[in-house]
Amino acid sequence: MKRARLVPPLALVAAVSVAATACRAPAAQDTADGPRTASAAVDYNPQPYDKLKDGGTYTTAGTFDDQGNPFHVNATLTAARVWAWYNADAITYTPTGGVRYNPDYYSDVKVTVDGGHQKVVLTLNPKATFNDGTPIDWRAIEATWKANNGSRKEFGAASTDGYDRITAVDRGKDAKQAVIRFRGVNPAWPALFSTFLHPKAATAGNFNTAYVKKAHPEWGAGPYTVGSWDTHSGNLSFVRNPRWWGKKGKLDKRVYVNLEPTAAVNAFKNGQLDYVSAVDAESLEQLKGLKGTEIRSGGSPFEYALNFNTRSPILADKAVRKAVVESVDRPQIARIQFQGLDHKEPLPGSAVLYSFQKRYEDNVAAVLKYAPGQAPRTLDAAGWKPGPDGIRVKNGRKLEIGYTLLGDDPLGKATAGALAAMLKPAGIHLVVKKGDDADFAKILNEHRFDLILSGNRSMDPFGTRYLCDFYCADRDSNLTGAGTPALDKAIRATAGLADLGEQARAVNEVERKALAQYAFLPLFSGPSTYGVKKGLANVGATIFLSPLPETVGWQK
Template identity: 80%
Template sequence: MRARLALPLALVAAVSVVATACQSSSGKDGGGPDGKDTPKAASAAVDYNPQPYENVKDGGTYTTVGTFDDQGNPFNVNATLTASRVWGWYNADAITYSPTGEVQYNADYYSEVKVAVEGGDQKVTLTINPKAAFNDGTPIDWTAIKATWKANNGSDEDFAASSTDGYDQITSVERGENAKQAVISFKGVNASWSTLFTTFLHPKAATVENFNKAYVKKAHPEWGAGPYTVAKWDTHSGNITFARNPKWWGRKGKLDKRVYVNLESTAGVNAFKNGQLDYTSAVDAESLKQIKGLKGTEIRSGGSPFEYSLYFNTKSAVLSETAVRKAIAESVDRAQIAKIQFQGLDYKEPLPGSAVLYSFQKGYEDNVSAVLKHAPDEAGKELDAAGWKPGADGVRVKNGKKLEVGYTLLGDDPLGKATAGALAAMLKPAGIHLVIEKGDDADFSKILSDRRFDLFLSGNRSMDPFGARYLCDFYCSDRDSNITGAGTPALDKEIRATTEIADLDKQSAAVNKVERKALRQYAFLPLFSGPSTYGVKKGLANVGATIFNTPLPETVGWQK
């Protein structure tokens, strides 16, 4: 149920966008495709039938598609989102987030949290619940926090850690007033420190051998903690069953059983239609059509921390000119792109305005609209001023060279082809000829790393609500993750200064100001985001589209 939140943003191929169920029906400068009724923030931002613990029945079973991965330790570099979700059903969910990203401390683990900055350095004091213990009887205390830090801080490269970011900023983890208190000292400040200790490792699991190998196709419920524990872990079928944990000190889990059944996604849709599953994901318009209107079920659809953008390679000869990039950006009708992508999906949201924050988040500002408007007439003027003159065939020419820009299209997805065709039509009135260049999905990483493109459509999924800390990944000139190649050392300095701001509100304000400067390089254009959409049996509580939120396992169940 929970995704580990300390992972970096991962670039994902986004030519076949509906495969991720991300969608938007955006309109010009924030309006819908029809120019009507578009909300100021992502509509139906959450849709998961939130119910207080008291409104959930005792008993019942909750069954979905899912299985264990080869690597079940979510801190390990080889773990996936699936491993994190399974982990969260029999290990600590000590810190979670609201749908829009506010930090929520679980008092069953951390009874008190204090954050202070002294002399420019941050100190976090975690007071751990006196009752908290791992299932093998080992008290959960400061040593678990220290063990988690040691395994992930990069000081011992034998640990195959997923990410050392943040952990490597910690200078020490020490015992506080007693063993139930951990004092974490940082060099400088880290406004998103909470992502580091949303869960933690049993000290026995934090040896190199166990960190890397103990959870490979195995569960270790004795090293876990929480309202549920492993009842059956079937390595043959891949099915997993969790049951109430008799050693749990908090509110008991409402469900008798929580079951993962190992099925492919298409088989999952059929199993949901047959009543075998309580919940399934609608990954595209076709699967949504199949599950919509089934008796005793409902569709839950809400916001999603995905965003798809057009990347401009500033290192290519044709896009090295800022005027050309700006003209392209002004020519692109983002609302039309969204309409193409999401035919058949009933959802509306505003156009995305930032690379790092979403419209449903506190601190979000529409930085794109502050810098750029859809203005095809202006695009022509930009090119005129830059010396690009209209040619006899309508394509502009400068110094004997035609204004031809490549667009790299991966695979044979119809929506990808339609999007490419639409972009070509949008750029034509400005005198820009879009050359659609086909590529293979398998070449995705190489195309980006080698910058073998002029224009490229790709997506990102934020793995935690602290998007401000990723500003450098998009815009710093010295970061490999900045695939546009844009940026300056002076801008890099301004971007990095935002990471030193401890107050999240002040950090967001600073990030918005700097991002507007970065967007004026016209090398990166957010296009659309979209929802998470699910089919759910009626009455299922605290399950569905939650954005950054992970409802605690003990609250999941069937509404009274």
């Protein structure tokens, strides 16, 4: 669908017992003692539909998001995952990013280019119908485009890229055919219509607020629909949809139970859950060897980064941001994350592409250098002078920077302590400010932070189309607020390049310019590692693959 914003990195396998001390990077190339390419391995017990039992329940830890519309800027990964269980999964991907059209929604897809402009003709399945009886036809495609193309600012769209290059969505030979016309060529167009909105959900009011802590199963479609949605407990479930026209879901019920990560591991051990993320080295050890359990681990389309709020008075100074970047020992942060685990990875070098993808370049290493000896000189030149307590001062103001720490997990505390130790020699005092996990989206969206660690998960392989979401100064999705009109123009120019190779070269060049704003520092990705009950099929580490809900179930 899109890049989905992640909650803090509790879903990663990570260490909880590590000294919060800074140390010098061991290698000049800024690697994390690992391979040059991240793992693209998958591990999810792939099974065909006819090899699955009919019936059963699949239960995991989870809950719904404050904003349940995944097209909205305030939505996180949770919204995308919940949405997929009761709304259209019209386009999915193979683990390596190959495009798959779901014939239950799109019975035919034709893409042509004439005069340098692309036309996509989507023929929708005659049986495709929203749960309220509204036909899924060209108007759903049109409504999704209009809500996300940026022409109406009252829509809080997460990403307008690609939608803003569509010049028209028209009715084709009949209502069940949508003709989409682009200005130029957009090779990443499948990411725009992997799911879609009910036309009633595409008014500004409904787009922004209808899904806030609510589900609208009547506007959904698919093999499952909402069974229960408990706003008090946060629990929810999905059951087979009697209005579904395709192969029925193999499961009787899909259940989410609202549990904290550590409680989830205990619930899995007690047989209450069928699948759980290994949240730290200790929990992974608890899951290993557990009767009837498999550990499934593979590559990860996740990335966590340190975001600098350039709107805050202290970080409006580019020299301060540069000194912070020069002080942060990324390999040490990676070692904190993966202490005690059999996991090594290269440090992430881009916000939009992963090292296992074609055309990836390490733009971070080319621009953002770990240079703790240079950081004091950077601050000296900007007029920040050492104070008697070692904290630098300028115009009577101490160089104190807030770091928002969400939750109480030991890993988060260790990371905060390590960052404080890294910044101290330069004369920067890191003030750790505690926040509640539940306020994560609000803290980001209202920019109530100086520094914060947050992440993104790629829901599709077309990473280059998200360059503007990360770096354009006028985008709400750009958490840092950094950028310039000239940079925005250069970023947007990359979207008009039809050749993927040419586009990637331009994106890499522009991203290096964007990183030179010293406002965004990729830190780590981590593995996707899970404890899974044996026999559960099509669940686990999948990279870009999102198995269709009707294919998830228990192996015969």
